[in-house]
Amino acid sequence: MDNIAGSKSSLGWAVNLSVLVLVLVWLFPTVGLFVSSFRTADQISGSGWWQSLFPQEQNLTLRTDELDKAVLKDGLYVLDGDLFNGQKGGKISHWGISSRAIDAYKPGETAELNNGAKLTVQADGKYHLTSTDQMSGRGQRTFVTATTPPEFTLGNYNTVLFSGNATDSMLKAFFNTLTVTIPATIIPIVVAAFAAYALAWMDFRGRALLIAAIVGLLVVPLQLALIPLLRFHLAVGIGKGYLGVWLAHTGFGLPLAIYLLRNYMVGLPRDIIENAKVDGATDFQIFTKIILPLSFPALASFAIFQFLWTWNDLLVAKVFLIDSTGQTTVMTNQIVELLGTRGGNWEILATAAFVSIAVPLMVFFAMQKYLVRGLLAGSVK
Numbered sequence: 001m002d003n004i005a006g007s008k009s010s011l012g013w014a015v016n017l018s019v020l021v022l023v024l025v026w027l028f029p030t031v032g033l034f035v036s037s038f039r040t041a042d043q044i045s046g047s048g049w050w051q052s053l054f055p056q057e058q059n060l061t062l063r064t065d066e067l068d069k070a071v072l073k074d075g076l077y078v079l080d081g082d083l084f085n086g087q088k089g090g091k092i093s094h095w096g097i098s099s100r101a102i103d104a105y106k107p108g109e110t111a112e113l114n115n116g117a118k119l120t121v122q123a124d125g126k127y128h129l130t131s132t133d134q135m136s137g138r139g140q141r142t143f144v145t146a147t148t149p150p151e152f153t154l155g156n157y158n159t160v161l162f163s164g165n166a167t168d169s170m171l172k173a174f175f176n177t178l179t180v181t182i183p184a185t186i187i188p189i190v191v192a193a194f195a196a197y198a199l200a201w202m203d204f205r206g207r208a209l210l211i212a213a214i215v216g217l218l219v220v221p222l223q224l225a226l227i228p229l230l231r232f233h234l235a236v237g238i239g240k241g242y243l244g245v246w247l248a249h250t251g252f253g254l255p256l257a258i259y260l261l262r263n264y265m266v267g268l269p270r271d272i273i274e275n276a277k278v279d280g281a282t283d284f285q286i287f288t289k290i291i292l293p294l295s296f297p298a299l300a301s302f303a304i305f306q307f308l309w310t311w312n313d314l315l316v317a318k319v320f321l322i323d324s325t326g327q328t329t330v331m332t333n334q335i336v337e338l339l340g341t342r343g344g345n346w347e348i349l350a351t352a353a354f355v356s357i358a359v360p361l362m363v364f365f366a367m368q369k370y371l372v373r374g375l376l377a378g379s380v381k
Helices: 012-036 041-046 155-162 168-200 207-219 220-238 240-264 272-280 281-295 295-312 315-320 331-339 346-375
Strands: 054-062 071-073 078-082 089-095 109-114 118-121 126-131 140-148
Touching: 012 346, 041 054, 041 346, 089 118, 109 331, 118 140, 118 168, 155 220, 155 346, 168 207, 168 240, 168 281, 168 295, 168 331, 168 346, 207 240, 220 315, 240 295, 240 315, 272 281, 315 331, 331 346
Parallel strands: none
Antiparallel strands: 054 140, 071 078, 078 126, 089 140, 109 118, 118 126
């Protein structure tokens, strides 16, 4: 009886467990990105995000205070200080004065430096430096291996959002991305809604061919149309600007929008449309007062798809938008710029990536209930 429709399966627990596993698999990367966005570069390179709440053993390169701060005591120049500069540093297990022997000394032992100077480092980072001659310079570089407590910082967000001048900051790129995404989501919805109504409820010659052409356009690769479309945009004077990228996203998104909305509108009750026509309503009145309100789930479903695609897009923005001044740089391109040529700033990458996905996550969770309803549109009469 488990296979009969409407009956409760005995394997329901397996379905629930599978869903839970899938949710966790998708959730872990997002949580990891969020936690890593508050960690320092040393902690990210030394341990995984799941260890962020526990003390970590790290190799650090520290310096004593400026050597010219040493004071003369009993014929020796003495400099006392803290390698961690008063911050929460942790406990040192061993240290050294050369990168090739970072574990040469244990806490409390003394190292012989140049010119007869001596350096003693304690487990808490306190040091005692003595020399018979006047000391000067930046300070003695010291390599320590220390167990450091968990450390979180907002500095990554300050760097990502406000680093550089106004044209370089991620904050400006954030508003540039909104400038691209919002019109590129609204324009295809408006155009596709009119087209879908015509293909669903208006009888005209060639309608079947138009529907077949739209279905065919769904499989046309985006990369195939980039260069011809860019040449056309440059020829008419709308290339490398917001108008050009809006129209590009509109053209690439229209086939899916028309197909999705048309399938939904076809499933609407015919009696409502026919009764409205009998009452003297025009096609425009039927469309605005009946079809649009009833088609809101499908409209919201496509809006989610289009918004997420446009927000995360890099290829179309690179081709149709980026200029030499950087005034129209979007977030996806700004993240690449922040990483630099060697891509070693992992803390910046984590923070910038989380800033980038924050808005799509809010949009998705706010409109997710319409997503399934829109995707199932037209599947059941």
